[in-house]
Amino acid sequence: MADDDEACGDEASTERLQADLHADEAIARSVRGRYLQSVAWRAGAAERRATEEEQMARDVRRSVLSSGSGDVAEAARSFGLDLVDGDALSVNLVKERWRELALQRHPDIAGGGGETFLGLKRHYQVLLQACRSQRESVVLRDEAA
Numbered sequence: 001m002a003d004d005d006e007a008c009g010d011e012a013s014t015e016r017l018q019a020d021l022h023a024d025e026a027i028a029r030s031v032r033g034r035y036l037q038s039v040a041w042r043a044g045a046a047e048r049r050a051t052e053e054e055q056m057a058r059d060v061r062r063s064v065l066s067s068g069s070g071d072v073a074e075a076a077r078s079f080g081l082d083l084v085d086g087d088a089l090s091v092n093l094v095k096e097r098w099r100e101l102a103l104q105r106h107p108d109i110a111g112g113g114g115e116t117f118l119g120l121k122r123h124y125q126v127l128l129q130a131c132r133s134q135r136e137s138v139v140l141r142d143e144a145a
Contacts, residue, residue: 075126079098105117
């Protein structure tokens, strides 16, 4: 009779071990699935960020063109940006062009002049403000949604 009790105890513990093993395997599959989803999401983050920045630049360009602001259009022309032909207006692009033009037109550089540089600086501030106001409106729209 003692052998029967031991046999029943062994079967019960074997069943518990198998159940625990199946539960552990299910947890491992779930964790692995979530890990793979996380890896895939992180891999696409840079692409999503680039797409968002491109969309924001298109929104800025659209708002600049639709606002009819002569100051922004004139500033864009002085920076060599033709907004009608599809140059996207972004903070990075404006800053890049500013650095190039400031090096060429700075009063301490041959060929540069004080008035020319000050006009360029005013146009730079107008373009940055246009970019920032568009970015703020995009953020506010996202928060409202």
